[in-house]
Amino acid sequence: MASGNPACRRLYLSLLGWHNLLSCAVDEPGALIAAATVIFLRELQFWRGFRARSGTGQGAIVNSWWQEIVNMLVSEFSDLPSATEFARTTLRLAIAAALGGILGLEREHRGKAAGVRTHMLVAVGAALFxxxxxxxxxxxxxxxxxIQGVVTGVGFLGAGTILKSTSEETVKGLTTAAGLWLTAAIGIAAGLGREASAVLCTVLALIILHLLPKVWSRTGRE
Structure with missing residues (x-):
């Protein structure tokens, strides 16, 4: 390491110093903060000087590497190239999460297994797909x-909420499973930019889940 690249040699010595520091901290934990501060300031001083000398030679090579890494990171996060696209994507995902959360809140209020977080995740996932x-x-x-794959996948997820009693006459969780399936459809609508349709479907779902049971209870229907 003594005859290698100065930056690589310094990095090796830095890692060795931190390793020794952590080893000593086991026996003397009180000195950990002071020693870490000294090492950090020493490394900061070195890298500032190294950057100042990086106009030519090995420093220029290191700068070139860092520039390539920065360019790679920029390209990896370039799927939202404009403020308009960023705002549109954020709005659609937020609407999907909000509408899914509303349906999940109703299910959670009734003590069902699939609650707010589950419905929100299903809606956001469907919108992102x-x-x-x-x-x-x-x-x-x-x-x-x-979309076909999303519908099929959510169907398997909803199947996990269906429980059959030992009497083989009562099946529970069908409404929650159907609600998850509908939540995925709402998320898909929001993801496609059909926010008004998604809101309308959420309102209809709340009427079905919240108001119809009250109407049926008053009419004596189970």
């Missing part, structure tokens, strides 16, 4: 296959 193909400019056929 249809948002990504739109950002990638995929064809309508490809988007249709994605």
């Amino acid at each position: 249809v948002l990504i193909p739109q950002q990638m400019h995929m064809s309508d056929d490809a988007l249709s296959r994605v």
